[in-house]
Amino acid sequence: MADKKVALNAMDKIVSLAKRRGFIFPGSEIYGGLAGFWDWGPLGVELKNNIKREWWKSMVYEKDDVVGLDAAIIMNPEVWKASGHTEAFTDPLVECKICHKRFRADHKDKLEEHEKEHDKKVEWTKAKTFNLLTEVYLGVIEPKQKTYLRGEITQGVFVNFQNVLASSRIKIPFGIAQIGKAFRNEITPGNFTYRSREFEQMELEFFIKPDEKEGKKVFENWKKERLAWYVSLGMTKDKLRFREHAPDERAHYAKFAQDIEYEAPFGWSEFEGIHHRGDWDLGRHKLIYKDEETGEEYTPWVIETSGGVDRTALFFLLDAYHEDTDRIVLKLHPKLAPYKVAVFPLLANKPELVKKARGIFDQLRFSFHSTWDERGNIGKRYFSQDEIGTPWCITVDFETLENDTVTIRDRDTMKQERVAVDKVSDYLQNKLQ
Numbered sequence: 001m002a003d004k005k006v007a008l009n010a011m012d013k014i015v016s017l018a019k020r021r022g023f024i025f026p027g028s029e030i031y032g033g034l035a036g037f038w039d040w041g042p043l044g045v046e047l048k049n050n051i052k053r054e055w056w057k058s059m060v061y062e063k064d065d066v067v068g069l070d071a072a073i074i075m076n077p078e079v080w081k082a083s084g085h086t087e088a089f090t091d092p093l094v095e096c097k098i099c100h101k102r103f104r105a106d107h108k109d110k111l112e113e114h115e116k117e118h119d120k121k122v123e124w125t126k127a128k129t130f131n132l133l134t135e136v137y138l139g140v141i142e143p144k145q146k147t148y149l150r151g152e153i154t155q156g157v158f159v160n161f162q163n164v165l166a167s168s169r170i171k172i173p174f175g176i177a178q179i180g181k182a183f184r185n186e187i188t189p190g191n192f193t194y195r196s197r198e199f200e201q202m203e204l205e206f207f208i209k210p211d212e213k214e215g216k217k218v219f220e221n222w223k224k225e226r227l228a229w230y231v232s233l234g235m236t237k238d239k240l241r242f243r244e245h246a247p248d249e250r251a252h253y254a255k256f257a258q259d260i261e262y263e264a265p266f267g268w269s270e271f272e273g274i275h276h277r278g279d280w281d282l283g284r285h286k287l288i289y290k291d292e293e294t295g296e297e298y299t300p301w302v303i304e305t306s307g308g309v310d311r312t313a314l315f316f317l318l319d320a321y322h323e324d325t326d327r328i329v330l331k332l333h334p335k336l337a338p339y340k341v342a343v344f345p346l347l348a349n350k351p352e353l354v355k356k357a358r359g360i361f362d363q364l365r366f367s368f369h370s371t372w373d374e375r376g377n378i379g380k381r382y383f384s385q386d387e388i389g390t391p392w393c394i395t396v397d398f399e400t401l402e403n404d405t406v407t408i409r410d411r412d413t414m415k416q417e418r419v420a421v422d423k424v425s426d427y428l429q430n431k432l433q
C-alpha cells in the first residue's frame with residue numbers, strides 16, 4: 001500500500017511539472033477541460049517531435065525496405081466496414097447501479113476501486129458492447145454523410161497498399177511506416193495521457209510472403225528491435241517487459257500478439273503492440289500482391305509494430321524524473337530533450353558579457369534547439385534547466401572575454417568543462433551522437 005502511494009505520488013509530480021513547465025496542459029482548460037484530451041505545450045511539442053523524428057529515422061531512413069505514408073484521418077466509411085471496426089472495435093461496458101458511472105468491464109482494478117469508493121459491494125449492469133469509433137458527419141445536405149475519425153492509423157496503410165506499390169520500386173518483403181492521430185471514444189480515459197480519446201500512433205506494417213517460419217522470424221526480429229529502440233533512447237531496461245496477449249484478448253485474426261509494457265506508477269502498462277495480423281487486413285480489403293518476376297499472386301501477411309506517441313512521451317518523462325538532494329532533474333536522452341543547450345551571460349547587467357553570449361547563442365541555434373536565460377543567479381538557471389532536461393548549459397563569463405572559452409556544465413554529472421568557443425558546436429555534436 002505504501003509503495004502504491006509513493007508510485008502515485010510520482011505520477012502527481014509529473015502531472016504538475018508537465019503543466020508548470022509547459023509540457024502538457026489539460027485540453028480546453030479555460031472551459032473546464034474535456035475528459036481524455038490534452039494539449040502539448042511549448043516543451044511537450046518538442047519532446048513529442050523528437051520522439052517521432054527518432055522513430056522515423058530508425059524505421060524509415062535507416063531501412064532499405066520501408067517507405068513512409070501520411071494518410072487522411074477521415075476515410076470512406078466502407079473502409080471501417082471492411083476492416084471489421086464498425087462491428088468489432090468494441091469494449092465491454094458496465095454501469096454501476098448505485099451512481100450510474102460507466103466502466104470497462106475488463107478493467108477489474110477500476111471496478112474494485114469504485115466499490116471501495118461506495119464502501120460496499122456494487123451491483124453492475126450486464127456488460128454491453130460499446131463501439132469506440134468516433135462518428136463525424138460531413139456535408140450540408142441532410143442526412144449528412146456519416147463516417148468516422150480513424151480509430152487506428154493502420155487502415156490508411158492498407159487502403160494505399162496498391163498506390164505505394166505502383167509508385168515506388170518496393171517489393172515484398174517491405175514495410176510502410178506512418179505516424180498520425182487516432183481517436184477512440186474511450187469509456188474511461190485516465191492516467192494522464194495514458195488513455196486519451198485523441199492520441200498519436202507510430203506504426204509499421206511489414207508485408208511478407210505467407211510462410212509460418214518466416215512470419216515467426218520477422219515477428220521476433222521486430223520485437224527485439226522495438227524494445228532495443230526504447231532502451232537506446234534511455235528508457236530503463238528493467239522497467240520494460242513483453243507480455244503475450246491472453247487468448248481471449250487477442251484479436252481473432254491475430255496469429256501472435258505481444259505488448260511492450262512499462263512499469264508505470266499505475267502498474268505494468270502497454271505502450272506498443274507487436275502483432276502478427278496474418279492476411280486478415282489485405283484479405284478484407286480484397287487486395288493481393290503480384291510477384292512481377294514469378295507471376296505468382298497471393299495475399300501478403302502483415303507484421304505490425306504499433307506504438308503510441310502520447311504513452312511513450314509519458315513513460316519517457318516518468319522514467320527521466322529524478323530528485324537529487326535539492327534539485328529535480330529530467331534525465332531525458334539528449335536526443336529527446338526539448339532544448340539541447342541553454343546559454344547564459346554570467347551577469348545580465350554587463351553588456352559585454354551579454355553581447356558575447358548572444359553571439360554564441362545566435363550561432364548555436366541554427367544547429368541545436370537552444371534557449372537563453374539571464375534571470376537570477378547561475379545556480380537558479382541551472383536548476384531551472386535541469387527540471388526540463390536541458391543536457392548542457394553554457395556560461396559566458398569574464399574569462400571568455402580574455403581567452404574565448406566558455407564553461408559547459410553537464411546536467412547529469414553537474415561537472416563543468418572549459419571549452420574554446422569555436423569548438424562548442426563540435427563538442428555538442430559529438431555528445432549528441
Ligand code: ATP
Pocket residue numbers: 152184186193194195196197198199200201270271272273306307308309310311312
Ligand atoms: P488498450 O488495451 O490499452 O486499450 P490497445 O491494445 O487497444 O490498448 P492498440 O489498439 O494495440 O491498443 O494500439 C496501439 C497503441 O496505440 C497502444 O500500444 C498505445 O500506445 C496507443 N493507444 C491505444 N489506445 C490509446 C489511448 N486511448 N490513448 C493513448 N494511446 C493509445
